Amino acid sequence: MFITLTTDLKMQSHGVGMMEAIIAEIAPQARVIHYMHGIADYDTTSAARLLETVRFIMPAIHVCVCDPGVGTARRPLAILTHRGDIVIGPDNGALHPAVAALGGTAELRQISNPAVMRHPVSAVFHGRDVFCPTAAHLAHGLSFQLVGEPVHPAILVPAPYTDATPEEGRWMARVIHVDKFGNTHLNISKTSGARSPHQPGAWSTWCSREVDTCPLPTTHLRACQARHARDPV
Amino acid sequence: MFITLTTDLKMQSHGVGMMEAIIAEIAPQARVIHYMHGIADYDTTSAARLLETVRFIMPAIHVCVCDPGVGTARRPLAILTHRGDIVIGPDNGALHPAVAALGGTAELRQISNPAVMRHPVSAVFHGRDVFCPTAAHLAHGLSFQLVGEPVHPAILVPAPYTDATPEEGRWMARVIHVDKFGNTHLNISKTSGARSPHQPGAWSTWCSREVDTCPLPTTHLRACQARHARDPV
Amino acid sequence: MFITLTTDLKMQSHGVGMMEAIIAEIAPQARVIHYMHGIADYDTTSAARLLETVRFIMPAIHVCVCDPGVGTARRPLAILTHRGDIVIGPDNGALHPAVAALGGTAELRQISNPAVMRHPVSAVFHGRDVFCPTAAHLAHGLSFQLVGEPVHPAILVPAPYTDATPEEGRWMARVIHVDKFGNTHLNISKTSGARSPHQPGAWSTWCSREVDTCPLPTTHLRACQARHARDPV
Numbered sequence: 001m002f003i004t005l006t007t008d009l010k011m012q013s014h015g016v017g018m019m020e021a022i023i024a025e026i027a028p029q030a031r032v033i034h035y036m037h038g039i040a041d042y043d044t045t046s047a048a049r050l051l052e053t054v055r056f057i058m059p060a061i062h063v064c065v066c067d068p069g070v071g072t073a074r075r076p077l078a079i080l081t082h083r084g085d086i087v088i089g090p091d092n093g094a095l096h097p098a099v100a101a102l103g104g105t106a107e108l109r110q111i112s113n114p115a116v117m118r119h120p121v122s123a124v125f126h127g128r129d130v131f132c133p134t135a136a137h138l139a140h141g142l143s144f145q146l147v148g149e150p151v152h153p154a155i156l157v158p159a160p161y162t163d164a165t166p167e168e169g170r171w172m173a174r175v176i177h178v179d180k181f182g183n184t185h186l187n188i189s190k191t192s193g194a195r196s197p198h199q200p201g202a203w204s205t206w207c208s209r210e211v212d213t214c215p216l217p218t219t220h221l222r223a224c225q226a227r228h229a230r231d232p233v
Numbered sequence: 234m235f236i237t238l239t240t241d242l243k244m245q246s247h248g249v250g251m252m253e254a255i256i257a258e259i260a261p262q263a264r265v266i267h268y269m270h271g272i273a274d275y276d277t278t279s280a281a282r283l284l285e286t287v288r289f290i291m292p293a294i295h296v297c298v299c300d301p302g303v304g305t306a307r308r309p310l311a312i313l314t315h316r317g318d319i320v321i322g323p324d325n326g327a328l329h330p331a332v333a334a335l336g337g338t339a340e341l342r343q344i345s346n347p348a349v350m351r352h353p354v355s356a357v358f359h360g361r362d363v364f365c366p367t368a369a370h371l372a373h374g375l376s377f378q379l380v381g382e383p384v385h386p387a388i389l390v391p392a393p394y395t396d397a398t399p400e401e402g403r404w405m406a407r408v409i410h411v412d413k414f415g416n417t418h419l420n421i422s423k424t425s426g427a428r429s430p431h432q433p434g435a436w437s438t439w440c441s442r443e444v445d446t447c448p449l450p451t452t453h454l455r456a457c458q459a460r461h462a463r464d465p466v
Numbered sequence: 467m468f469i470t471l472t473t474d475l476k477m478q479s480h481g482v483g484m485m486e487a488i489i490a491e492i493a494p495q496a497r498v499i500h501y502m503h504g505i506a507d508y509d510t511t512s513a514a515r516l517l518e519t520v521r522f523i524m525p526a527i528h529v530c531v532c533d534p535g536v537g538t539a540r541r542p543l544a545i546l547t548h549r550g551d552i553v554i555g556p557d558n559g560a561l562h563p564a565v566a567a568l569g570g571t572a573e574l575r576q577i578s579n580p581a582v583m584r585h586p587v588s589a590v591f592h593g594r595d596v597f598c599p600t601a602a603h604l605a606h607g608l609s610f611q612l613v614g615e616p617v618h619p620a621i622l623v624p625a626p627y628t629d630a631t632p633e634e635g636r637w638m639a640r641v642i643h644v645d646k647f648g649n650t651h652l653n654i655s656k657t658s659g660a661r662s663p664h665q666p667g668a669w670s671t672w673c674s675r676e677v678d679t680c681p682l683p684t685t686h687l688r689a690c691q692a693r694h695a696r697d698p699v
Binding site for chain 2: 478500526
């Protein structure tokens, strides 16, 4: 069984180290994959976008800790997806795009069973004390139903972004991530029917470097229309 | 058996990669946890503070390489703690707070047995050639007594910090670490009896963001007294 | 079997996470060592220099993805070395110094067998879809001959640097890497016969901090001659 970790903790920090150690103690046979660390502090939009990409790998337990609400009453969630993944993290919207990309919600529960937590539960580090222990117990064979009571999806915090839609022949898209190479990701999905100015007929969420020259941090772009007059997107 | 690595090497650098590889060759069954890398160059105070936090995880072999004296005659140490951990690194004081947090020293030895080292021993990378091979041999079953001769604790370099104590009703504390989120850690331990301005009755070494607005790198603060007149710490 | 990963992807990014996950799915028993990530974008000189250092560890499969030509017709390569390592990556010269350090080429092939790739093959991420799956299949027992057809070495892109040679009693050396501590690496190998100003008789590729004070990014230095008049190198 694989457990992936996606966090806004500092890369290769002791917080990350502790999370792996807690898992290793509970479920020594589970392989921990450090999927992404060092996301900008509390940037749930980037976290959501990056977590979405786990659809490219095999089904696993995915822990996502980008948690501006840690220590408050926000819900800790565990979501079983139709693809067979389990997505774990706080209820702040960051989990939804990944869950959708993994086939949607099959079962949704709030983590409330004290037996799946590490005690005492710190007020500031639920990654170590709630989310990773839960993932480890699940990897070690715990039944999903035992993490806590069911939650109705309608009461959850909404996703930080949804798919862009065309308006009057234009796409009003939003930058949801800029990577190390300057590639800019927009919230236009492959299934939206939009055409890419670079790969006509097959728009990709990987946008071109040209977009990157737009004045960030303006995060709403007119999707290159002016620059690609022959092939408006 | 678990081996944690804490270093001031660049995060995910080839130095770190070599250290894991050397361990993997000697003790393939040992799990390496990258506990913390990328500490500021030669910053033994941060290294000591971060290493202290291994008390939150299970007993393991902890290697800490923040080594301004590499290539000089400073001692390479292996310390068996009362909790059952083994702490390994150069004698520059950085190991002491962790050893104290792990129940204190049960046995202290200097690493001097050539059989536990990788040869030729580089003048600049004892992490690869001395500390990690020693950890790997211990994880693979080597008796602790075989790493080298006993050393008297009195001759070791002292810790880079000790617990703060109150003076005339004030705490003169020192900043021993600032994390990615701006949380500032002081050398006031939970057992010191100090009260936190934010969690009265239970001071934590996690200090508030307000402290963070003090002009760093001034590392001696009057611990918020002026700002929290109702609850002097 | 060990697989090392060296890339210019962001450290602990989802790209790195995906690469490990793809390997873990194909070859669960292979141990992935994150040898080096976060190399400057497309900096094949640094990549080559860093990859060279795998000669200090045990024979393994080494994947190096620093790939300015991704998506173009540049060749994906797999090189079996005389030491027994397999070096995998794009044909941009970055693999050559490592291959030379590992005893030279025993067999050279282009990765072209669709069965060793992940499909659909992305235009922008051959690390995930070509290089890592190939490494994983080899670690899982695939015969080296099955990765693709042989290639003649003469048609490969040359290395980004070669060993410096003396001219009129002087060494014209090039800085090929500067590490986190300011140590500057030159393209002068131990076997070149040059003497170090600091370790007379045994020049090391680790040059002194004094070199580091030269005005970078000038990458051709007169190798300290003026400063070390008594011991010209």
